[in-house]
Amino acid sequence: MNLKQKILLELLSNPSQSISGQVLCKKYNVSRTAIWKAIQSLKQDGYAIEAVPHAGYHLIQDIDKLDAARIQFYLPHVPVLVFDSIDSTNNYAKRLLMENDVQEGTLIVANQQTAGRGRQGHSFYSPADTGLYLSIILKPYAFAQKILKVTLAAAVATCEAIEEMTSISCQIKWVNDLFVGQQKVCGILTEATANFETQQIESIIIGIGINCKPMTFPEDITPIAGSLNMDQIDRNHLSALIWTHFMKWVQHLDDQKLIESYRSRSLLIGKTITYRWQNKIHTGTVIDINEDGQLVVQTNDQIQVLRSGEVTIQKW
Incomplete structure (x- = not known):
């Protein structure tokens, strides 16, 4: 500092x-x-x-301005990097991992992303002054099957942080989107580098983008996008709370309480969805999220277990 x-x-x-x-x-x-x-x-x-x-x-x-010193007030021993504007916090995390010996838990926070990214190549709308965009770097040396649970942990941690700061309860649309009502208020992007010989993960980057304040969205995402709709919210404190809850769960990925907490906030259990499997579109009812964080779907003739993929709710 x-x-x-x-x-x-x-x-x-x-x-x-x-x-x-x-x-x-x-x-x-x-x-x-x-x-x-x-x-x-x-x-x-x-x-x-x-x-x-x-x-x-x-x-x-106090003022509503992202500031590394204010975040480190809550996280005094955590490396924190804050940007007013950046292409993508996940992209910056990747550059750090290529160039430096990055400390576990490094937190990167931005007021705006000019090239925010979501899953499967989607962009993530990240305007200035209204949202919170952050990435956390892990160097876990864990096996690849843990990746899904890391994403689950990030979703639960973000819900917990929002609930701690506000009266808002979020639901999780498997696997990585947070909703309030029928509107998406947060997206999570998990990226990893691996050693394919040992099948061990060398680093994991968790990117989290939250729409915090009232905002106007581009026309193509207006039907589904929403925000926490908070005129005033301490984004410094929120980023620190997300880090704290997330790092707690990272140490307990196999704890039954993680899956229970995820299930309790599930937006999909009991709902009819469509999804792509084996290059075909299927319809089924979500009946559970299993112990590995996979989605369990009942179709007309079988039960299918999904580890990843895009799902769409047929009827709210």
Whole structure:
């Protein structure tokens, strides 16, 4: 963190008191001028900071701005990278993995994506200031069959984080979309690199995009796209909560409670769906999500178990 971020973290950590410039000078071994410049820079970023005579600096209000220091207020030991605009947080995570020795749990957050991606080559609409777009890097050295459960864990964790911050309960459309009512408010994209000789996964990138605030969607996705519709939501805190809940579940992928939590939020169980299997379109009723996270579908003449694929609800 640079000096500005360190000072912001100090102000966030002490919301009920002022912090003197002299204390900050001694703590970070810098001049009063350096402290003053950092405070002015924070003010230019939109932070309302009051200079109290004989007391110091005081943060008098919060703002809706993504900031690495604010996220690290909740996750002090996690590497956090924040971008105002980026092509895709998953793409950036891939570049990091190619170029650097990336720490487990690295969190990449963006205010806007110019080339956001969804599953099966779909784009993900990611405008500025209204959503939260993030990626988490795992280096699990796990076998490939765990990938589906990692996606399930991300979906459950995101639901839990939203529920913790708001009064909104989301449902999960297998395998990776979150819905409120009949509208999709969140998409999850899981990508991995593997060693095919050992069949071990070398890294996993979990991308999560949430439509947080009221927003206007492109015409082609208007019928299904929606948002949490929150005029005010602390996206820094939300990103930290998602990370915390997700990393908890990652350590317990085989815990029965993960599948139970996923099932309890399922949008599909009991509904009639269409899906593609063996290059044909089939219709059936979802009767369960099994212990491996696979979708169990009853058709007219058999039970089919789906590990992946696109499904469409026939009737809500």
